[in-house]
Structures are given as C-alpha cells and as structure tokens.
Amino acid sequence: MNKAELIDAIAASSKLTKADSKRALDAFIEVTTKALKKDDRVALVGFGSFSTSKRAARKGRNPQTGKEITIKAKKVVKFKAGTELSSKVK
Numbered sequence: 001m002n003k004a005e006l007i008d009a010i011a012a013s014s015k016l017t018k019a020d021s022k023r024a025l026d027a028f029i030e031v032t033t034k035a036l037k038k039d040d041r042v043a044l045v046g047f048g049s050f051s052t053s054k055r056a057a058r059k060g061r062n063p064q065t066g067k068e069i070t071i072k073a074k075k076v077v078k079f080k081a082g083t084e085l086s087s088k089v090k
Helices: 003-014 018-037 083-089
Strands: 042-044 048-055 058-061 068-071 074-081
Touching: 003 018, 018 042, 018 048, 074 083
Parallel strands: none
Antiparallel strands: 042 048, 048 074, 058 068
C-alpha cells in the first residue's frame, strides 16, 4: 500500500474527505518525525512504538573491491509492533 492508497483507505474508514485524510496523515508524519529527531519515543498503545537508537561506527567491506571501509555512526529509527497488532496480523 502506498501513501495515496493509505489516504483513500483512511478516508473510506473514517468518513473524512480525502483532503482531510491527507492533512491528518501528513500531520502525523510531521509530528512523529519531529519527536524522533528530539530522541522522544512515540507510543501508540495496541499498535506499536517508534523510537531511535544510535548505531556505532564500524568496519565494513566494499562489495565491489573487497576493500575495508569505515561506516560512520548514525541514528536509526526502530518500530516495535504492539501485542494487539501482532496478534491481528498472525
């Protein structure tokens, strides 16, 4: 499902217009992104939680040349599904 299909599904399920559904989805993405940038955790009970984690610098290999390279440290986003979502997907 892509973003346009998700907006259509939200509109159909919530009886909102597609424009309102798009604004709501965009707002959710924006607020979640800002929270994760500040290292906050976004928890939606029953659905799951978004958080960030720091990945340390490490050594790797260039697959084309086999040469050893250094991969820089970075912050990564993690999602952990909630129990309710996990049980409904199974």
